[in-house]
Amino acid sequence: MLKKTTAIGIALALLAACSQNPKPVPAPVPQPQQPPPPQPAEAPARPAVPGLVPLPALVEPGSGDGFTVASDTVIMLGSQRTALQVPAARQLAEMIRRATGTTPRIITSPPEPLPQRSFIALSLLGKEAPVDLGLGPEGYDLIVRSEGALLRAETPAGLFYGVQTLRQLLPYWSEYEAVLFRQPRTVTLPPLHIRDVPRYEWRGAMLDVARHFFTVDEVKQFVDLLALHKMNRLHLHLADDQGWRIEIKKWPDLTVQGGTTEVGGTPGGFYTHAQYADLVAYAADRFITIVPEIDMPGHTNAMLSSIAELNCTGRSTPRFTGTDVGFSALCVDLEFTYKFLDDVIGEIAAMTPGRYFHMGGDEVKTLKPEQYRAFVERVQAIVRKHGKQMIGWGEVAAVSLEPSSIVQHWHPDAPTADLARAPQLILSPANRTYLDMKYDRETALGLNWAGLIPLRTSYDWDPAAQVPGARVLGVEAPLWSETIAAMRDVEFLAMPRLAAIAEVAWSPQDARTWDTFRVRLGAQAPRWSALGINFYRAPEIPWAR
Ligand code: TNX
Numbered sequence: 229m230l231k232k233t234t235a236i237g238i239a240l241a242l243l244a245a246c247s248q249n250p251k252p253v254p255a256p257v258p259q260p261q262q263p264p265p266p267q268p269a270e271a272p273a274r275p276a277v278p279g280l281v282p283l284p285a286l287v288e289p290g291s292g293d294g295f296t297v298a299s300d301t302v303i304m305l306g307s308q309r310t311a312l313q314v315p316a317a318r319q320l321a322e323m324i325r326r327a328t329g330t331t332p333r334i335i336t337s338p339p340e341p342l343p344q345r346s347f348i349a350l351s352l353l354g355k356e357a358p359v360d361l362g363l364g365p366e367g368y369d370l371i372v373r374s375e376g377a378l379l380r381a382e383t384p385a386g387l388f389y390g391v392q393t394l395r396q397l398l399p400y401w402s403e404y405e406a407v408l409f410r411q412p413r414t415v416t417l418p419p420l421h422i423r424d425v426p427r428y429e430w431r432g433a434m435l436d437v438a439r440h441f442f443t444v445d446e447v448k449q450f451v452d453l454l455a456l457h458k459m460n461r462l463h464l465h466l467a468d469d470q471g472w473r474i475e476i477k478k479w480p481d482l483t484v485q486g487g488t489t490e491v492g493g494t495p496g497g498f499y500t501h502a503q504y505a506d507l508v509a510y511a512a513d514r515f516i517t518i519v520p521e522i523d524m525p526g527h528t529n530a531m532l533s534s535i536a537e538l539n540c541t542g543r544s545t546p547r548f549t550g551t552d553v554g555f556s557a558l559c560v561d562l563e564f565t566y567k568f569l570d571d572v573i574g575e576i577a578a579m580t581p582g583r584y585f586h587m588g589g590d591e592v593k594t595l596k597p598e599q600y601r602a603f604v605e606r607v608q609a610i611v612r613k614h615g616k617q618m619i620g621w622g623e624v625a626a627v628s629l630e631p632s633s634i635v636q637h638w639h640p641d642a643p644t645a646d647l648a649r650a651p652q653l654i655l656s657p658a659n660r661t662y663l664d665m666k667y668d669r670e671t672a673l674g675l676n677w678a679g680l681i682p683l684r685t686s687y688d689w690d691p692a693a694q695v696p697g698a699r700v701l702g703v704e705a706p707l708w709s710e711t712i713a714a715m716r717d718v719e720f721l722a723m724p725r726l727a728a729i730a731e732v733a734w735s736p737q738d739a740r741t742w743d744t745f746r747v748r749l750g751a752q753a754p755r756w757s758a759l760g761i762n763f764y765r766a767p768e769i770p771w772a773r
Contacts, residue, residue: 277744278418279751279772280396281727282458282734285367285427290419295372298346299330299412306351306380310336313350315513316379316387320348323395327402329409348377348394350387366460366515367425370394372417385515389458393422396755403758428691430654430702431733432461432519433663433726435718436709438468438530439551440490441497446715448510453722453761455514457730462511463519463586463704469529469548469556473498474520478571479535485547486530491710493549501579508581519619520576523588524569525558525595525603532556537564551710554593560603570610577614585611590621590638601627608633625650634701637694638662640678648697655691656704661729663707663721667764673711674721683766687728687745690737703733716762723756723763724749746770 277287303321305313317334325331332348353361361369361380368381368390379390397417401407435442435450442450451462466473472486475498487498499507508518524531528538529548536544540559548556558565577585587607592600604620604627611618612630619634620627625646629635635650640659647653658665658678665681666674679685691703705726712718727749731740746769753771756763765771 277748278397278420279748280393281745281748281752282731283740283744283748284393284422284424285736285739286421286423288421290373290421292374292419293416294419295348295374295377295417296346296414297324297328297332297348297417298414299328301332301346301348303332303334304347304349305334305336306349308354308356309352312384313352313387316384316391317350319388320350320391320394323391323398323402324415326404326407327398327413327415329407329412346376348379351378351380352384352387353380353382361423362425363423364425366429367423368393369424370420370422372397372420374419377417385460388515389424389426392456392458393424395456396752400754400758403755426458426734427736428700428702428733430461430704431459431730432463432654432702432704433459433722433729434463434465434521434656434704434706436465436468436664436707437473438465438471438490438523439709440492440494440713441471441473442709442715442718443497444499444503444507446718447507449715450718450722451507451511451514451516452759453719453726454516454730457727458734459726459730460516461519461702461704462516463521463706465521465523465706465708467522467524467530468527469553470550471496471498472530472534474504474522474576475500476572476575477501478575479568481534482531482572485534489530489547489549491549491551492713494713504579508579512581517582517584518580519582519584519586520580521586521588521619522572522576523590524607525560525600526554526556526590526592527588528558529556531558535568538562538568554591557592557594558603560595560599566606566610569607570613573607573610573616574614577611577616580616583617584619584634585614585616586619586636587611587624588621589624592623597626619654622647636704638706644695647695650698652701653695653698654701654704655694656706657694660686660689661703661705663705663725664709664711667766673717675708675711681725683724683728683768684742686725687732688742689732691732692737703729705729719762720764723761724752724766724769727752 303317321332363382363386365383366385368386370390371378381387399415433454471490472482476482483498488496490496511518532538532545533547538558604624608618617632622637622639622642625635629651631651634652636654636656637647638656638658640657662678664674665678666676667682668680691700750770751772
């Protein structure tokens with residue numbers, strides 16, 4: 229069909245092949261090749277749809293042999309907004325190096341005719357694009373045929389998510405930092421067409437760095453888990469009764485005192501401005517927004533023990549390294565409290581490029597409802613003054629909220645009428661999404677106040693059905709750290725439930741089923757092992773070897 233083998237020509241041919249079928253029908257749901265629980269599978273099944281988690285909105289398996297990535301494969305950048313395609317191209321090049329032993333060249337303005345036959349083309353579609361694929365701010369479209377692969381998106385985020393999908397299509401050994409190949413290898417991507425757009429804009433996880441402190445490098449590892457699953461928000465619980473974790477230049481005592489404690493009496497820690505900036509940048513490179521939380525007016529013993537003037541008595545409280553909740557509260561009738569919070573929120577807002585500030589607001593047992601209400605309303609105004617949207621835990625739904633404010637639903641028994649009135653809702657129902665709940669009675673780590681949460685409970689629910697009438701922004705999985713102090717504990721409780729929540733937040737409800745999820749998830753095991761992840765081998769999953 230092509231007269232000249234030019235880069236543009238090949239890309240156009242792929243484009244044409246795709247637009248012949250502009251409205252593909254959803255791929256038939258693959259049947260699991262293993263029986264569902266209670267019989268755990270012995271031999272791992274080969275997924276009919278490739279082992280992708282989260283499941284793309286649309287997967288059409290193609291015919292033929294797929295595309296073989298070889299030592300002469302090049303990555304070809306589209307001519308629109310070329311510089312913005314470079315990070316995705318570099319990540320892809322590195323993945324291919326690890327898969328094949330050869331780093332593909334990245335070519336921007338291909339010589340014509342193209343010397344190489346073998347290519348992966350990236351393209352950032354502009355407004356002038358010939359077809360509107362409806363990919364939005366985070367979607368991507370991926371075509372793999374024997375001639376090559378074409379990944380298109382409207383934004384760098386979309387390209388990034390497309391590259392994460394390519395990552396899961398490459399063999400697991402491409403996750404190893406270094407593999408020595410005696411000879412360069414080839415790897416083959418399956419022939420397919422994926423058009424993928426996330427269901428929800430908020431796909432998050434929370435890490436409680438207050439009960440136990442986690443270093444920047446550890447939090448980066450957690451960010452990597454999120455990125456692998458196309459999640460885009462990392463909520464950091466930066467202050468609680470047991471510790472204060474972020475340097476505030478105007479109030480150094482917060483970290484001098486509050487930064488040195490954690491559950492169990494071990495030393496704790498905190499992030500300097502520079503470390504926080506480093507973390508924010510690392511997350512941003514993976515299209516993840518950091519959402520800082522300073523919990524208030526309750527869960528504030530670390531503040532109250534560091535700064536005497538925050539107490540109604542004028543005396544600082546003793547440090548606290550236990551796990552009780554609900555006993556502490558700021559002195560909400562004191563003007564000083566709001567001056568202090570203005571300083572703290574201002575400083576955190578200034579070092580946070582994301583749009584959000586989380587003010588906690590949960591489990592306040594020592595204030596009258598009207599005191600609580602007045603406090604939250606004042607804090608809301610301070611947060612707005614510093615240019616951020618306020619988020620609060622479910623309890624703030626009882627307060628008069630601005631349209632931009634966001635409620636994070638957590639308690640399974642919260643009054644749904646309040647939640648339905650909330651301007652916007654993040655869903656973190658504890659009995660589905662709490663990563664710190666035990667899997668079963670045998671799980672040594674974790675709590676069980678919201679019940680045991682086996683994998684299927686994390687997976688099998690519809691966010692749209694949680695709070696009828698609510699405006700749902702998305703889903704977030706919190707990991708509280710009363711019982712966990714090391715990264716291997718974080719990984720054990722988070723994985724695989726984080727992957728389940730990622731799919732709940734990303735994939736269309738009617739495209740995903742537990743039976744195909746089991747098989748696709750099981751296919752991740754060698755990859756996760758290669759990445760050194762200490763995941764829980766949930767017995768109901770046919771883990772591949
Ligand atoms: C409830 S969830 C809390 C946290 C605990 C968690 C333990 C929420 C807003 N408050 O303070 O760490 O349960 O699962």
